[in-house]
Amino acid sequence: VGPASGLGLWSVSNRSAQEGRALLISTTYVEEAGRGDVVGALDEGRVLASGSVESIIDSMPGRLFVASESLGEISWHRGRSWRVWTPDGADVPRATRTEPDLADVVTVAALSRESS
DSSP states (O other): OOHHHHHHHHHHHHHHHHTTOOOOOOOSOHHHHTTSSSEEEEETTEEEEEEOHHHHHHTOOSEEEEESSOOSSSEEEETTEEEEEETTOOOOTTOEEEOOOHHHHHHHHHHHHHHO
16 A cells, blocks of 8 residues: 555544454565554464554563674564574673564564574
8 A cells, every 4th residue: 555545544444443444555665564452463374463453562571682783592683783683682792672563573573483
């Protein structure tokens, strides 16, 4: 959905919710998905996470850090920095702890699934 169409879609979605209707929206954009009351993230047909955005974020195990370079085995590039996740919550030298958002948690869930 393009930017102009997206505005119309979210307007319809908000109006439907106010009228007590449910609307299912499928998107590949995590930021868009985060606008929903209930979110389900899928990877290859398997549920990675589901629930409210807050409950999904709160369910992430471990801790998340931001670094200027790739540090550790579980890291990914995001924007101008790197995210580093420690499943056991251990500190990461040369990195700053940060709070995850929905995109981070979905990435962690996908990486966890791949490594298991």
